[in-house]
Amino acid sequence: MSLKLIEKHRSFDGEQCKYTHYSEVLQCDMTFSIYLPSNKEMKKIPLIWWLSGLTCTDDNFSQKSGFQRLAEKYQVAVMIPDTSPRGEHVADDEAWDLGQGAGFYLNATQDPWAKHYNMYTYIVDELTSVASSLVPHFSGEESIMGHSMGGHGALVIGMKNAARFKAISAFSPILSPSQIPWGIKAFSTYLGEDQTSWKEWDASELIKEPSMPPILITQGTEDSFYPGQLDETYFLKNAQENNQVVNYEKMEGYDHSYFFIATFLEDHFAFHMKYLR
């Protein structure tokens, strides 16, 4: 794989980098960002994945969350993929919640989406190889977090690979995509109308499986998409029935923005680090 470094900024003693590369899985050029802590003691360091929400790129988390302070404090690398395949030759939709910017971290099966919309395999296989090659002294330990559509992605990817990801956390995630408008629209488009095929991409179904990683979820009470798109009832019911411990926290007065994420990101990093050491 040929990687091209297009930005590098010193940040909190570490390095905030942006790369482009051609993705074989997605059949298009992709951009991602990665933060490498200073690692002055040359120790083994773990890796946290961040998955962003609808309409986002790797820039939103890189520029608006302040995560670099925490990644340096805890000496952890952070990998930040884009939210969908990109390019003029890639299928798209006029709506902001479908097509480019709205990949939903799954592997599409329907035309014209199936050729490019394979964000699940891109992240779990292709970008994982890239990350391994970019993180010096990588300990091999990983966890995953995300926001909104990316919270859905973090939960689905984390639970489908429960032995690999040591912890999962999410800010204002889509928890029951098969039951809410964003998810129904995306799943019926990318996966087709047969809803049995939706179950493997639905956190509320996956939480019924045994031995899932520890999960932390933070939701703002003034989020304009809550409960609506972000209802937790069915997910928490299934978790409880299956004796899966989920830390679900509501934060009074907070909305869906990066101001909310920035406020509680240190709690999420601390949660992940309990399981990454």
Add this chain to the structure above:
Amino acid sequence: MSLKLIEKHRSFDGEQCKYTHYSEVLQCDMTFSIYLPSNKEMKKIPLIWWLSGLTCTDDNFSQKSGFQRLAEKYQVAVMIPDTSPRGEHVADDEAWDLGQGAGFYLNATQDPWAKHYNMYTYIVDELTSVASSLVPHFSGEESIMGHSMGGHGALVIGMKNAARFKAISAFSPILSPSQIPWGIKAFSTYLGEDQTSWKEWDASELIKEPSMPPILITQGTEDSFYPGQLDETYFLKNAQENNQVVNYEKMEGYDHSYFFIATFLEDHFAFHMKYLR
């Protein structure tokens, strides 16, 4: 004055707000942001002003610096003006370093700029009244900081009002605007060719006056505008000759971006708080 609240986000227990208003001084509609810490103990709180650089609005610092964590930690309000007058009826230039987005925090004397380009009086008088009305339990103590063109603005406004501002700090500031391309272009356009009129807007001249506030300046060594537009030689020489103590720090490997500002912002807040209590 009629203020319109257009955004309010809870952030680190405080409130990140954005307002629009009609400015009598600038003769146009303006936008600014202000952060109010939670002030749970209902104490008197001070105010820090942040002035942004070329091409910026109030959003850059609000979204990219992570300052809210520090403003809440230190219980200080933060006022973030825009960088110039705005609007279709306001004089402008095609260049990114002149006209809208490039007000240079002075009062213009030349046509067609003089009607609207009065950012100095806007901040020192009009927006000061606004800030006083928006900060509950305002202690009346103020300090000022900024970046690049806004570093120039912080130094000039702070030193022209040395009794009012308890401390001044700047990231990668323009220190000798009368001698570098950005400043020469702006000053000759806004103030005219007579360079004697430039002196009152030049930090390197103002530092020759007695009893200036304490000053902290942080400059990255990998800043693509350094030394060039940001040369410190003449400013530091004049400060030393006048026995003005200036803390001028160079940070190895850092550039001109908000990744740099975010990294060292806590040092700046700590510096200001020494003088605001």
